[in-house]
Amino acid sequence: MKRKWLIKPYTDQVHYLSQELGICAVTAHLLLNRGIDSVEKAQRFLNGEYSHSHPPELLPDMEKAIMRISTALANKESITIYGDYDVDGQTAVALLVEVLRSLAADPDLIHYYIPNRMVEGYGLHCDALKNISQVSSLVITVDCGIASIEAARYARSLGLDLIITDHHEPGSELPEAIAVINPKRSDSRYPFPYLAGVGVAFKLVQALGSLYGKDYRHWLDLVALGTVADLVPLVDENRIFVKLGLQQLENTASLGLKALAQICALKAPYKAADLGFKLGPRLNAVGRMGESQRGVELLLSSDWQHAQRMAEILDQENRLRQQTESDILAEAVAMIETNGWHQDPVIVAASEHWHPGVIGIVASRIVERYYRPTIIIAIENGIGRGSARSIAGFNLYTGLSQVKHLLLEFGGHEMAAGLSVAAENITLLRQAFSKVVSSSLKPEDFVPKLQIDCEVDISEMTPQLLAELALLEPYGMGNPTPVLKVTGSVISTRAMGADGEHLRCQIQDSFGHIIEAVGFGMYQAMQEENARERLSFAVYPQPGYYDSHSVELVVRDFRAEPESDNYITDWMFKRFPWQLPRQFDQVSHWHNAFGNIPGLSEYNVYNIIDCRNVWDKIGKLKKILDPSKRVMIYAASPARVLNLCRQLRIAIPNGYSFIGFEHELLTQSERAELVTLLTQKRIRWVVTTGIWQSKHQWDQVVVCDPFCEPGLWYNLCDQVSDGGELVLLYGKEDCNWMQCKIRANFPDREDLARFYLALTRKGQTELTYEQVAALAQPLALGECVETMLDIFTELGLIAKNEQSVKIMPKPACKLDLTSSVRYNNGIIKRKQYLTYLQDCLERGFIDGLKSENSCN
Numbered sequence: 001m002k003r004k005w006l007i008k009p010y011t012d013q014v015h016y017l018s019q020e021l022g023i024c025a026v027t028a029h030l031l032l033n034r035g036i037d038s039v040e041k042a043q044r045f046l047n048g049e050y051s052h053s054h055p056p057e058l059l060p061d062m063e064k065a066i067m068r069i070s071t072a073l074a075n076k077e078s079i080t081i082y083g084d085y086d087v088d089g090q091t092a093v094a095l096l097v098e099v100l101r102s103l104a105a106d107p108d109l110i111h112y113y114i115p116n117r118m119v120e121g122y123g124l125h126c127d128a129l130k131n132i133s134q135v136s137s138l139v140i141t142v143d144c145g146i147a148s149i150e151a152a153r154y155a156r157s158l159g160l161d162l163i164i165t166d167h168h169e170p171g172s173e174l175p176e177a178i179a180v181i182n183p184k185r186s187d188s189r190y191p192f193p194y195l196a197g198v199g200v201a202f203k204l205v206q207a208l209g210s211l212y213g214k215d216y217r218h219w220l221d222l223v224a225l226g227t228v229a230d231l232v233p234l235v236d237e238n239r240i241f242v243k244l245g246l247q248q249l250e251n252t253a254s255l256g257l258k259a260l261a262q263i264c265a266l267k268a269p270y271k272a273a274d275l276g277f278k279l280g281p282r283l284n285a286v287g288r289m290g291e292s293q294r295g296v297e298l299l300l301s302s303d304w305q306h307a308q309r310m311a312e313i314l315d316q317e318n319r320l321r322q323q324t325e326s327d328i329l330a331e332a333v334a335m336i337e338t339n340g341w342h343q344d345p346v347i348v349a350a351s352e353h354w355h356p357g358v359i360g361i362v363a364s365r366i367v368e369r370y371y372r373p374t375i376i377i378a379i380e381n382g383i384g385r386g387s388a389r390s391i392a393g394f395n396l397y398t399g400l401s402q403v404k405h406l407l408l409e410f411g412g413h414e415m416a417a418g419l420s421v422a423a424e425n426i427t428l429l430r431q432a433f434s435k436v437v438s439s440s441l442k443p444e445d446f447v448p449k450l451q452i453d454c455e456v457d458i459s460e461m462t463p464q465l466l467a468e469l470a471l472l473e474p475y476g477m478g479n480p481t482p483v484l485k486v487t488g489s490v491i492s493t494r495a496m497g498a499d500g501e502h503l504r505c506q507i508q509d510s511f512g513h514i515i516e517a518v519g520f521g522m523y524q525a526m527q528e529e530n531a532r533e534r535l536s537f538a539v540y541p542q543p544g545y546y547d548s549h550s551v552e553l554v555v556r557d558f559r560a561e562p563e564s565d566n567y568i569t570d571w572m573f574k575r576f577p578w579q580l581p582r583q584f585d586q587v588s589h590w591h592n593a594f595g596n597i598p599g600l601s602e603y604n605v606y607n608i609i610d611c612r613n614v615w616d617k618i619g620k621l622k623k624i625l626d627p628s629k630r631v632m633i634y635a636a637s638p639a640r641v642l643n644l645c646r647q648l649r650i651a652i653p654n655g656y657s658f659i660g661f662e663h664e665l666l667t668q669s670e671r672a673e674l675v676t677l678l679t680q681k682r683i684r685w686v687v688t689t690g691i692w693q694s695k696h697q698w699d700q701v702v703v704c705d706p707f708c709e710p711g712l713w714y715n716l717c718d719q720v721s722d723g724g725e726l727v728l729l730y731g732k733e734d735c736n737w738m739q740c741k742i743r744a745n746f747p748d749r750e751d752l753a754r755f756y757l758a759l760t761r762k763g764q765t766e767l768t769y770e771q772v773a774a775l776a777q778p779l780a781l782g783e784c785v786e787t788m789l790d791i792f793t794e795l796g797l798i799a800k801n802e803q804s805v806k807i808m809p810k811p812a813c814k815l816d817l818t819s820s821v822r823y824n825n826g827i828i829k830r831k832q833y834l835t836y837l838q839d840c841l842e843r844g845f846i847d848g849l850k851s852e853n854s855c856n
Contacts, residue, residue: 002447002559003447003448003449003450003557004444004447004448004449004450005449005450005452005485005536005538005557005559006449006450006451006452007452007454007455007485008029008033008451008452008453008454010029010454011032013028013032013037014028014029014032015028017031017032017037017039017042020039021039021042021043023468024460024462024464024465024468025460026454026456026460026465026484027465027468027469027472029453029454030453030454030469030472030482031045031472033453033454034235034479045239045472046471046472047471048239048240048243049240050217050240050244052237052240053206053237053240053241054190054191054192054237056203056204056206056207056210057207058188058189058190058191059181059182059183059188059190059200059203060180060181060182060185060187060188060189060190061178061179061180061181062179062181062203062204062207064178064179065140065163065165065178065179065181065204065207066204066207066208066211068138068161068163068178068179069100069138069140069163069208070208070211072137072138073100073103073104073105076104076105076106076109077109077136077137077138078109078110078111078135078136078137078138079100079104079109079110079111079136079137079138079139079140080111080112080113080132080135080136080138080139080140081093081096081097081100081110081111081112081113081139081140081141081142082112082113082114082124082128082132082139082140082141082142082144082145083112083113083114083141083142083143083144083197083296084114084115084142084143084144084197085114085115085116086143086229086230086284087225087226087229087230087280087283087284087295088143088196088197088198088226088227088229088230089114089142089143089144089197089226090114090226090283090295090296090299091198091222091223091225091226091229091283091299092142092143092165092197092198092200092201092226093112093114093142093296094222094254094256094296094299094300095142095198095201095202095205095219095222095223096140096142096201096204096205097110097112097296097300098219098300099205099208099216099219102214103208103212103214111132111135111136112296113128113132114293114296115128123144123145123147123148123151124141124144124145124148124151124152124155125151126150126151126154129151129154129155129158129160130154130158132160133155133158133159133160136160137159137160137161138160138161138162138163139155139160139161139162139163140163140165140204141162141163141164141165141166142165142166142197142198142200142201143165143166143167143196143197143198143200143201144166144168144197145162145164145165145166145175145177145180146164146166146168146169146170146171146174146175146180146182147168147170147171147175147411148164148175149171149173149175149176151175152164152175152176152177153175153176155177156176161177161178162175162176162177162178163177163178163179163181164177164179164180164181164182165181165182165197165200165201165204166180166181166182166197166200167182167183167184167194167195167196167197167199167200167232168182168184169184169413170182170184170185170186181200181203181204182200183195183200192236192237192238194232194233194235194236194238194478195227195232195237195238196223196226196227196230196232196238197226197230198222198223198225198226198227198230199223199226199227199232199237199238199241202216202219202220202223202241205219217244217248218248218253219248219253219254220241220244220245220248221245221246221248221249221252221253221254221257222245222254222257222299223241223242223245224241224242224244224245224246224248224249224272224275224474225245225257225275225279225280225283227241227242227245228242228272228275228276228280228474228476229275229276229280229283229284231476231477232477232478233476233477233478233479234272234474234475234476234477234478234479235478235479238478239474239479242272242275242474242476243473243474246269246270246271246272246275246474247269249261249268249270250268250269250270254299255301255302255303255304255307256298256299256300256301256307256310256311257279257299258307259298259301259304259307259308259310259311260279260282260283260298260311260314261274261278261279262308262311263282263308263311263312263314263315264278264279264282264315266278266279271473271474271475272473272474272475272476273475276476281318281321282311282314282315282317282318283295283298283299283314284321285314285317285318285320285321286313286314286317294310294313294314294317295314297310298310298311298314321357321358324355324358325358325361325362325365328351328354328355328358328359328362328376329362329365329366331351331353331354332349332351332354332362332366332376333366333369335349335351336349336366336370341430342370342372344372344430344434345372345373345434345437345438345441345446346372346373346374346375346430346433346434346436346437347366347370347372347373347374347375348374348375348377348426348429348430348433349366349374349375349376349377350376350377350378350379350384350386350423350426351377351378351379352378352379352380354376354377354378354379355378356378356380356385359376359377359378359385359386359387360376360387360389360416360418362376362387363375363376363387363388363389364389366389367389367390367391371391371446371447371448372391372446373388373389373390373391373394373396373399373433373437374388374389375387375388375419375429375433376388377421377426379423379426382422382423382424383408383420383421383422383423384420384421384422384423384426385418385419385420386418386419386420386421387416387417387418388400388412388416388417388418388419389415389416390414390415390416390417391445391446391448392445392449393440393441393445394437394440394441394445395414396412396413396414396415396416396417397411397412397413397414397417398414399433399436399437399440400412400417400419400433402432402436403429403432403433403436406421406425406428406429406432407419407420407421407425407429408420408421408422450483450538450556450557451480451483452483452484452485452538453482453483453484454484454485455484455485455486455487456484456485456486457486457509457511457513458486458488458507458508458509458511458513458514458515459509459511459513461486461515461541461551461553462551463549463550463551465541465551466541466542466543466551469482469541481540482540483538483539483540483556484538484539484540484541485536485537485538485539486507486509486515486536486537486539486553487509487510487534487535487536487537487561488507488508488509488510488534488535488537489507489508489532489533489534489535489649489650489651489655489656490505490506490507490526490529490532490535490650491505491506491507491508491514491650491651492505492506493505493523493526493527495523496518496523500523501521501523501524502518502519502520502521502522502523503517503518503519503520503522503523503525503526503555504516504517504518505517505518505519505526507535507537507553508651508653509653510653510654510657511653511654512653515551515552515553516544516545516550516552516553517537517539517552517553517554517555518545518552518553518554518555519554519555519558520554522555522558525558526558529558529560530560530572530573530574530576530577531560531561531572531573532650533572533646533649533650533655533656534560534561534656535558535559535560535561536558536559536560536561537553537555537557537558538555538556538557538558539553539554539555539556540553540554540556541553541554542554560573564657564682566673566677567666567669567670567673567674568645568660568661568677568683569656571642571661572645572646572649572656576646578639578642580638580639580642582783583638583665584637584638584639584642584665585637585638585639585783586637586638586745586783587636587637587708587738587741587745588636588637588638588663588664588689588690588691589636589689589690589691589707589708589709589711589712590708590709590745590829590833592664592691606717606720606721606722606723606724606725606726607723607724607725607726608725608726608727608728609624609725609726609727609728610728611624611727611728611729612728612729612730612731612841613731613732614729614731617704617729618647618648618651619651620729621633621648621651621652621702621729622651622652624700624725624727625652625685625700625702625727626699626700627652627653627654627655627658627684627685628684629684629699629700630684630685630696630697630698630699630700630721631684631685631686631698631699631700631701631702632685632686632688632694632696632698632700632701632702632716632719633648633685633686633687633688633701633702633704634687634688634689634690634701634702634703634704634705634707634712634716635687635688635689635704635705636689636705636706636707636738636741637663637689638663638664638665638689640705641661641662641663641687641688641689642661642663644687644704645659645660645661645687648685648687652685655685657682658682658683658684658685659683659684659685659686659687660674660677660683660685660686660687661686661687661688662674662686662687662688662689662692662694663688663689663692664689664691664692674686678696690707690712690715690716691712691715693715694719696719697719697720697721697722697724698719698720698721698724699721699724699725700720700724700725700726700727701716701717701719701720701724701725701726701727702727702729703716703726703727703728703729703730704729704730704734705730705734705738706730706734706735706738706837706840706841707836707840708738708742708832708833708836708837709836710836730840732841735837735840735841738837739834739837741783742830742833742834742837743830744780744781744782744783744784745783745784745787746784746787746826746827746829746830746833747781747784747787747788747791747826748827748830749817751779751781751784751788752788752791752792752817752823754779754781755775755776755779755781755788756792756797758775758776758779759772759775759798759805759807760807764807765806765807766804766805766806766807767804767805767807768803768804768805769803769804769805772785772789772805773785776788787822787826789805790822791817791820791822791823791826794819794820794821794822794823795815795817795819795820796808796811797810797811797815
């Protein structure tokens with residue numbers, strides 16, 4: 001989908017921050033965009049240290065929790081860690097189990113429990129608590145429990161002590177427990193409320209470390225993984241945990257993480273994206289498919305072979321999850337397209353065949369595809385369990401509140417939610433929710449947005465910038481990967497990947513700086529893009545693939561941005577690829593009179609630059625032509641003029657702004673516009689067929705094609721300014737092309753015989769002009785059909801009318817071709833043109849001109 005670009009404005013603080021910190025202006029701009037507007041904040045952000053983390057005792061009930069845990073450890077009580085089935089929950093469980101087992105007199109006293117997503121669902125469950133009470137006297141929740149009011153009361157009735165650690169929004173009533181540790185409690189003094197569940201668990205671990213004189217930061221890799229996977233903002237303390245956790249992962253104490261990183265083929269230094277897109281999904285997969293215990297088993301593994309086996313199982317589960325997700329997505333898209341729901345303000349799709357564990361991912365994919373609030377529902381036994389995802393500007397939780405009379409239950413937040421609904425109410429839900437969404441959003445809200453940090457020049461993409469961007473990592477929620485805008489032409493493209501779907505290209509800006517870029521899944525889109533001479537790219541810089549010391553760009557999006565609207569941009573942008581009439585392929589100077597040809601002595605004195613047979617014409621033109629001068633460039637036909645103009649506007653830095661074209665097929669309005677553009681000096685280079693009497697003197701005249709009429713040559717020479725340059729840039733390939741055009745347009749005896757045979761082969765007495773053209777095409781005689789028909793008419797072999805060609809009876813005696821005036825004129829032209837064409841490649845052609853014209 002085309003996205004609306006939102007570019008953040010430049011501020012005067014950029015220069016100040018850049019100077020004070022000694023960093024690139026781009027980096028300063030990125031910091032300001034993230035709300036870091038002082039030197040102190042910037043230094044803390046760029047150089048976050050473990051000592052900057054907040055004191056755990058600021059969290060509510062932390063002291064109560066530590067006292068109860070220390071008592072349990074001292075009394076050798078059995079403790080069960082109760083967690084959620086997602087990555088945040090699994091890592092939090094593994095963290096607390098590892099720490100408490102290291103403190104317990106007997107590690108076997110520390111247990112864990114994770115509910116089955118498919119059977120039990122999220123949160124504390126009374127049946128599970130009852131079973132736990134048979135073996136443990138203390139339960140510590142991680143990443144859950146804050147909303148489990150009834151379950152907490154039930155635990156108390158069982159004599160089971162409960163410590164809740166959670167990061168979800170508390171309700172008006174807190175559960176009855178020994179301690180409820182949550183940074184979002186209204187009475188919390190904790191300065192950072194956006195910890196993940198594993199982050200809250202780690203604060204408990206920090207407090208235990210203070211009590212027992214232990215340092216547990218070697219488990220920060222688990223904290224980093226859960227934090228990134230739970231999509232909490234990577235700012236403040238979360239940023240510290242993830243940054244240090246990524247470093248710790250390189251020497252992890254967890255055999256499970258080591259095995260998982262190995263099976264994902266990860267290499268240090270690790271990035272937050274490795275956690276979010278490689279490790280996290282494999283742990284999440286077992287939770288989604290109903291076996292989240294396996295994830296914790298892997299993380300707690302103390303045997304390398306066992307860890308490897310479990311990592312392989314998780315990898316297989318992830319492949320199954322991916323396939324299941326792909327199948328459901330395909331079915332959902334087909335259902336949506338068939339019913340036209342993608343045109344509605346909201347998408348609600350349901351099926352009895354869908355796995356409830358992956359519908360959240362599918363909902364996200366549907367939002368990416370159609371940019372509509374989306375609910376995907378898996379139906380079982382008449383009850384639909386749904387996952388909802390939203391778009392910017394629409395609060396999903398508030399919207400669902402307005403249709404809650406149709407729901408059995410729901411919960412969530414602004415961008416994501418879960419719900420259950422009776423199957424018979426799904427249609428009513430779609431209708432009612434559509435009204436809610438349409439009343440809240442405007443048409444422009446359904447256009448996806450791309451936030452761009454700032455616009456930069458390619459010259460600013462330096463290794464220093466890469467080094468500074470590395471200090472901004474880790475990227476994620478709250479600290480997104482920077483997106484920069486660069487503008488330039490695409491001077492080369494090639495496909496990458498097994499299916500050729502990825503793009504590698506070179507971008508050149510208006511100053512001539514060139515940089516490599518890659519765009520994943522963008523090759524076809526670039527092939528369909530007309531405006532390659534001026535595109536804007538939303539990019540992120542990274543080390544070069546082939547040279548890590550260089551910089552290349554990762555393209556997120558691109559779009560055309562023509563600066564002006566005139567006949568040139570109309571042809572180059574809107575009308576390309578051209579559907580050109582046949583006359584655009586005709587060699588222009590063959591059929592135009594040049595009037596009286598003056599003597600050579602009347603010409604100005606100029607310099608001749610002989611570049612005939614140069615392999616790279618465009619590259620040579622970039623070197624020898626001056627963008628600030630008036631330049632006329634000759635090409636032989638209107639079609640070749642258009643193609644050469646397009647190539648130059650792409651290849652010459654800033655060429656789109658000063659290169660235009662002219663040929664004899666321009667309309668009156670186009671020609672008038674050209675005159676205006678030249679008068680206003682908005683156009684300095686003109687590609688032309690050369691028969692134009694421009695009334696200008698040009699600093700440089702370039703002959704890119706050979707020619708067959710001396711009149712054209714003299715016309716071009718006559719327009720070189722005194723002291724200017726005449727550049728010859730055609731070669732053997734161009735002469736071969738012209739030779740083919742001559743032979744195709746001026747038929748000889750053999751050509752005429754072949755064509756006449758084709759006309760008469762089937763014995764038809766009358767043919768339409770379409771049939772005649774079809775017979776000429778495979779004989780490579782399509783361009784001279786009219787000439788040949790005229791010759792045959794002169795000879796009495798055919799008779800023409802407006803609709804068809806009538807084949808006349810064969811004459812009794814052999815015809816004399818030379819009796820046809822049209823044939824004789826054509827043969828004369830053919831011989832003259834071919835002879836002159838041969839001269840064009842001779843060295844003496846230039847030498848003779850120099851000596852005759854006294855040129856330097």
